[in-house]
Amino acid sequence: MKPLAEALRSRGVVVCVGPGGVGKTTLAAALALQGAALGRKSLVCTIDPARRLASALGLSELGNIARRISESELQAAGIQLAAPVQAMMLDMKQSWDELIARSASPEQSERILANRFYQSLSSALAGSQEYIALEKLWELHSAGTQDLLVLDTPPTAQALDFLDAPARVMDFFGSDTARWLLTPALRGTKVGLRLFGLGGNLISRALSRVVGGQTLSDLATFLLAMSGMNEGFRERAQAVRALLASQETVVVLVTGPAAERREEAVRFHHSLREQRLNVAAVVVNQVHADVDPEDVAAAARLPEPLRSKLERTLSEGHQLALADAQSIRELRAAVAPTPLLTVPRFEGDVHDLSALWRAGTYLVSDTTPGEGQAAAAAARGA
């Protein structure tokens, strides 16, 4: 059985990571469809800021509320599922608001929601989305209403931050120094001043010079308002980290066949392993299929100018396939023993349900299309 079919049958969380532009979001959606086909209630959650999944799933809009992919749409695409499949895209601001409302008392959450740091933290600002995405993952997982959660993540550099986010939050809220720092602030009246009185005035003066005095004291006020929730934050961060590292979760590293992507993928794979995550597979998406020698022979028998036009097209296809195969060989060796799967490139975009389904079959089917002919035949024939 393919390692991913195994994962879709038995695991609860599949996290798709990888660089941008390799069809990660598409494959995440494809995996959720396959999961549902195996009889598991599935949900795909994307945190990608560009609304790609929405158009890939033919939905006009996604929101923090999971929506079931319509039965009739699936039927129209000829897809038979044994369980429902849902899709959602995180609304960052709304997720933060929900988190605060859930974790704080009414007055406390009012204070937090009004604080300008919160405003920036919860809106478009970088850095907070990784954390809130994992919060959401945890929430969905705890709700226990789905058998299988498939999570899409932001592109490369950010995806590592993403996996690191719970650790960072724990680092901050969990360190003894932070607690030592926040506790007197909680009791003291001159909040911001106490907060940065540590280590003498040198540090606090220098910090003020870096970020501005008013900024510091505003931030201190914010942290004070948040501090009642520290324990909750910390516990959840710990729980999310544990969930990511548990047997419940597998990571799928999605990349493209281009040689430029290879080093990036290898680096990524290495750091995932270093973080002790279960990497179920490296998936090379959009692999160019090689041309069939029969087609080359047939083209040679045609009159000009058709013959040269076809020969040129076939030769271009062959060049692309050769380059991909070489790149995949090197990647396979570099990530061993992690299994490597390939998904052929389809003509046109994969942005309707039947194309998503077709892409998904390459991730779970028992046949192992190589880098060459089988994939070629499938891409042409299907």
Next chain:
Amino acid sequence: MPRSRTPMAQLPRTRLLVITGKGGVGKSTVSAALALALARSGKRVLLCEVNSGGRATALLGYPPAGPELTRLEGELWSVDVRPAEAMREYIMKRVRIERVYRALFENPLVRAFLRFIPSLAETVMLGKILWHVRDADGARPRWDVVVADAPATGHALTFLGVPQVLLDTLPPGTMAEEATWMRDLLVDPAVTKALVVALPEELPILESLELAAGLRALHLALTAVVLNQATEPRFLPADVAALAPLPRLEALARAHVEQANRTRQAVQRLSTLAAPVFELPRLYRGAMDRASIEALGATLLAGFKGWA
């Protein structure tokens, strides 16, 4: 020589060229090619990568860029702007004393704290790029043009929007002052121009249109759209009809026709952005080598000059 109002004259005057687009469309390739071509045309060029591991520089056949400015050839330099080093530079500029810097950064709490300030990393990285734009060598700027290989769509908008968000967020003070000059440089069309790289496929095109709208909302000037992997028409309808007895070759020809159609449709849709669209032909080799990058850069620069 009279000053031309054509884009041809605008590009050389641009001090900061921000290259962005959906992930995987070839931003680094376009950045590297354009930086090289501009340097060849006699400009002093700094290729700025944004925490990319130095990929764009590697495409030019050099070791991947690091956090230090490195001369590649002639007046072409490159740097990979990384958060930790950018932060250090930023703080050193503020506090000036190494001892104070170390006191700050040897304190784990302060380190954790700085990391927690939203967007501080983005601020210092963008700040470093813009600082290079402002950097002067006597009376003239140190760099004629800084080519920034920016992050992909969503993160690019966040990244470039950081100064405005800070201004909306922060009380008056040090960071707000920083944000002001940064924002002012970014929205000045005589200084900064954005270039969007796109692919002739449905989702990348949608995303490019969204990205262009996002850039407009940030008041960044869009100078051009580069459509990468463009396919020229090759098969006529009669060719496809003649292939009817050979279904597989017919499918091959049809696929090529569709590819060319997608290119044409992409150009049409991107043309609504009121910026010229350049087509870069699809290349059929594997990895981009130095020669293909050089050819690409020459094509691009010629495209800029060809604007009327």
